[in-house]
Amino acid sequence: MTTHPGWTSWTFDPAMTAALLLAAWAYAHAYRRAARVAPRPPGPSHWIPYAAGLAVLAIALLSPLDPIGEQYLMSAHMVQHVLLADLAPALIVLGLRAPVLPLGLPKAGLRWIAPGGRLGRFIHVATRPWVALPVWALATWGWSIPAVFDAAAANPLLHGVQHATLFYAGLAVWWLIVDPLPSERRKPHPIRLGYLGFTRLVSAAVCLPLTWLGTTLYPRYVEAPRAYGLSAIQDQQIAGAAMCLLEFLIFGLALAVVFLDLLGRDQRLADRTESLFPTPRRST
Template sequence: MNSLVQAAFDSWTPPVATIAMLLATAAIYARGFHRLHRQMPTRFPVWRLAAFMGGIAALFIAIASPLEAFDDLLLQIHMTQHLLLMIVAPPLLLAGAPAIALVRGIPPRISKAIVGPLLRSSAVRRLFAWLTQPLVCWLAFAAATWGWHLPAGFQLALRSDGWHVAEHACFFTTALMFWYPVVQPWPSVARWPRWAMIPYLLLADGQNTILAALFMFSGRLIYPYYATAPRIAGFTPLGDQIVAGAIMWVPGSIFYLVPATLIMFQMLAPQNLTRQSAREAEIHRRVAGELPAAPHL
């Protein structure tokens, strides 16, 4: 094994608190899922459990594995972390419909004493409603992506453990916001029509592509920090940056374009077209006076 690689492994200290938090979250979800699966097996099939655990695994690899020992040596490793935090872990976690499962997994005393009052709070409800507005979600995600990838912010995170944690927390939080309207985890209600998620995802892919292209084609080192980092596997600083851009571009685009394509096919499915035609026909009949107008709620 390369001496630099061995030294990086030797210098890595397992983040016990982070690992414990991830394991506790997985255990709470599994407990709640087990109860819900027995009561609502069609709403909580096993694939939801697999998706949530896959999201936990992605978080573990990103922030609690030896991969973290190399993020200040290779930009491509750092970009892989960001990929896991922003476009792999969040949609998998949300696909597990975690809200109810996590609440059901918490001991009833704690749930009634802490979670219950929070969920009944009108201020918390208003804040959550604002944070899950698709436009707010998209803008927050784009701002975090570009803000932390500017040289000043990125290098600050490289030089300070505290700012590095803040960077990753910002990426993960805004990514949960971004993917929320796309995944639409049960029992949430869509704020925009389903077709709107197609441009939502395509625009996100566009800004990701622009950032990746800057890494690949700028012709200069964007983060001088990596110019002084020890070389691993023969990568030059500029070559490492190009590989990082390719990681951001190709896998990143796949994670945006595949959901957009699936949504498009869902919209074009015969059953969806039939339902849409039925809704349009009902509206037409109401306008024509053939049906009484729906009561105002």
């Protein structure tokens, strides 16, 4: 009798677990350092997204999504890609935004991330619109080509490369959209929402055909064991619909964040105006 992974079976990967714990430890130190020195210290709106981003990475890489997506269901594999390339990077970058970066870094880290530092120069180039957006589009489209998608699922090394490129392309594009460091080049909100809209169009070019096509495109998943009660075409359509739904929810979340940021900016402007021109009290 053939056994298959259950939805409650998680794997323990020592290297990945150590990397996630190290990322959490480093963030905790940066958060405490920023809280000590920043005029407006970070709060739950910083650490909650970052913690959620690490949790999403754990779900993508340590949950049953990984083995089920490799061997049985294309829908599980596609959901894993959205978590790695979109949701986790967005949450992590939101958690890193100022004042956590740069005030949470030690002096050596500040030198590296400064505009003239090695990492700073790389970030500056990698997050330019003409770099980050095409790279994200190429990663999204390239890894969705049926022959490439199937080959990555069959080869553990190529599968790891696939995950790494999707995650780092996601970090670059969300760094461009959120722009977490204090920067003179920061674009207005409508332009950054335009960047986000471009990424949704790129994703739609993948998820909409998968949702509505009546023929299967991925031979590996046509030949996979039907262990979860789904036919190959149902699995493919669910993969497309799940990808479209997640992308739509992420776009809605980004719109909400921008709206709240605009409200906060208006309130800060009103507070500064009130401090400069206080309203005279009426005599009773």
